[in-house]
Amino acid sequence: MHDYIIAKDFGTAYSGYVFSLTPKGAEIDPHMSRWGREFGLDTPKAPTCILFNEDKEFIKFGYEAKRDYIRMRGQEARKSYFFGNFKMALYGKVISRDVEIKAANGKSMKALKVFTEALRYLKDDALRTIAENTAGGKFIASDFTWVLTVPAIWDLSAKQFMREAATQAGLVTERTQHHLIIALEPEAASAWCMKLPADGFITQNHDGRSLDQCPGTQFIVMDCGGGTIDITVHEVLHGGALKELHKASGNDLGGQTVDRKFKEFLREIFSHGVQKIMYEFMFLKQVDDDVQIVFPYNLGTLAQERQEIERFFESVRGASWDEGSINISKETLRSFFAESLKGITDSLREILNKDLHIEYILLVGGYAESQILRQHVIDQFGDQCKVLCPFRPQDAIMKGALEFGRHPAVVASRKSAFTYGFAVAEEFDPSKHRVDKKFTRCWGEGCCDIFRKLVEEGEDVGWNDTREHILIPSEANQTRMKISLYRTERKNPKYVDEVGVEKIGLFEVDMPYTSSGISQRVKLQLRFGSTEMTSTAVDLVSGLKRSVKVDFMTR
The missing domain is CATH 3.30.420.40 (ATPase, nucleotide binding domain)
Incomplete structure (x- = not known):
């Protein structure tokens, strides 16, 4: 790993980065990014918003993306692609490279491109900031170890998705994947x-x-x-x-759940124009007291057009109108948090x-x-x-x-969140095997689809511990073997096609030394105890060791 580190916190609502240029053995010296100064702000993160033109070319990120999109009118807004809070597209889902997400105007774009361009912008901004703060310093991405934070409850496919986006964004290359660390957000905290x-x-x-x-x-x-x-x-x-x-563990009931409840409250009062005051609410929801929100002139006009304004607010529970402002009671504010x-x-x-x-x-x-x-x-x-x-x-x-x-x-x-294993075959035993799993080969009768357990749900797994599985070719001249990985929340499944067992990934292992025929053996070593699952193949004839990529985005 490099001495220099850049860590990115890619959040649902806000994103930023921090860097340290201290050598190994010295204390970390964090330098935070600062955002929004051109808007009279000074924040450690920028809104996770990104804007593309009609040709799906990147335009702006963060505060500038939000400002430019709000300023757009009519046809220009309909042609553009504005994405906000798009990280949640990866929550609770099995992700593929072709998954698309919807922009604010309902148009779709491949999620991989959206995430890649956001990460590319953060990378370029970090390198530019470091250069400006180090006299004469010239740095490129390969000078750093990069750390990218993700929720601990994300699926393995979502973590792989972020790694591929980071690679396409130029943080690392296919040969320097070890310079990118996926960190789980609560673990980093x-x-x-x-x-x-x-x-x-x-x-x-x-x-x-x-x-x-x-x-x-x-x-x-x-x-x-x-x-x-x-x-x-x-x-x-x-x-x-x-x-x-x-x-x-966890859920999807973060701070934006409160924002959504506030929007619902506003839409009961105003038919549109709500988005422009959501930034102010970000700060108001930090307090536990009555709050006052100053509304833009056009929203006040909207309310007055509906009926005489003070009388209108008599019917709004927990809120009152005060010459261009809405006073919201502490009880109403707390109600936004209930869910x-x-x-x-x-x-x-x-x-x-x-x-x-x-x-x-x-x-x-x-x-x-x-x-x-x-x-x-x-x-x-x-x-x-x-x-x-x-x-x-x-x-x-x-x-x-x-x-x-x-x-x-x-x-x-x-703690392993699941029981993981491979599908294997063994000699058929009528006393313990299902008849429908029996097959016949030249060497006799076998039973297929048996769940060969590697790690059990709830098991303590050391961060560098490995589990091993010996691969045996089915043909003398076989040069590659594909093997699927399965998981379940059950402790001791018998077969990979049982209820609750799912196929989650695919290993492709090269077996280049065919001179041994079907006697060739390759040992597959898997690490389950890190933030990502990684694997290595060791040819037991030559001793050659190489990394094996497991693809979790094939489901």
């Missing part, structure tokens, strides 16, 4: 937060030592993002590494009901800025464990991603 002293948190209710100095401590990290609530559970080991105690908070409560309670000894809940991510969210978690679970939130919780993931880039083994072991 753990890596940063566990080094913070007591005064690094908004609520300073622990004993003063940083968590990495407290082996045996168990804690939950809840990454409260715009799209997802992403939860991991860790125990601190001696030396400061982490052990995962519960497989990653999201219920999902958070259910997810946390499921974990806390397990036989664990959780001492802390750490709240991170932009949505954790909300006083309503933080107080709700304290009210619900404060009698069971201490609730901590770092200052600037949205920065924790980016800064932690730098730590992850320097120390990818910080999470020493993880």
Whole structure:
């Protein structure tokens, strides 16, 4: 790995990056990106919005993309492609390279192109920013280790999708894939937060030592993002590494669920023109009090056209009109959070009901800025464990991603979310095998489609542990073997076609040494304990070792 690191937090609502130019062995020195100064703002992230012209050519990203699209009129807007919050297109789905997502005007574009161009822009901006802040420094992408954060609850196909988008964007090449690390967002936050002293948190209710100095401590990290609530559970080991105690969990009830409820509230009052005030609401939802929203002139006019305005607002529960502003009561503001908070409560309670000894809940991510969210978690679970939130919780993931880039083994072991295995054949035994699986070959009768388990659901898997499977050619001159990978939430499936077992990926393993005929043996080694599944093939005749790509986007 390189000494220099750039970490990208590619969020549903907002995205940014952080870099460190310190050598190995030295402390990480994070430098955050800054956005929006040309708009009178100074934020560590930009809106995850991207604009293309009618020929699907990239135009703008972030605040500029949003501004230019809002300014568009009529035919120009109908021809363009504007995407916002498009990361959620990868949530809860099996992804293919051809999947398309819809722009704001209903037109579609391949998701891979949208993500690629967004990552390319962030890469170019990062390299430009670093060059401007290092006297005479000239850097290219290959000078860095890149870290890209993704939700822990994403499917393997979505993680592969992001790696391929990053490759097409020029962060790495096919030969330098090892310079790109996929980091799980709550794990990155753990890596940063566990080094913070007591005064690094908004609520300073622990004993003063940083968590990495407290082996045996168990804690939950809840990454409260715009799209997802992403939860991991860790125990601190001696030396400061982490052990995962519960497989990653969560839901899609992040901060944008609150935004959606607010939009529904506005649309009961106004027929259109809502989008232009959503930016102001991003800040208002951080407080827990009555709020006042100043409306643009055209929205006030719209309301007045419907009926005399003060009388109209008499029928609006929880809101009143005050000369160009709407006053929203604390109770109404809290109602926008109800669905999201219920999902958070259910997810946390499921974990806390397990036989664990959780001492802390750490709240991170932009949505954790909300006083309503933080107080709700304290009210619900404060009698069971201490609730901590770092200052600037949205920065924790980016800064932690730098730590992850320097120390990818910080999470020493993880819980396998599924039981994984291959389909194999063995000699047919009428006492234990299904008759419909019997086949006949020159050597006798066999049974096919038997689930050969590699890892069991809930099993602790070390970050660098491997599982092995010996491949045997079916023909003497066979030079390549394709083998499918299966998974299930069941512990001990017997066959790969049982209910609940699904095929998720395909390995293509070269077997070039045909001189051994059907005696040729290749050992396939798989790593399940990292943030991505990786594999290596070892030819047992020549000893040659090579990486094997597994394709999760073939389903």
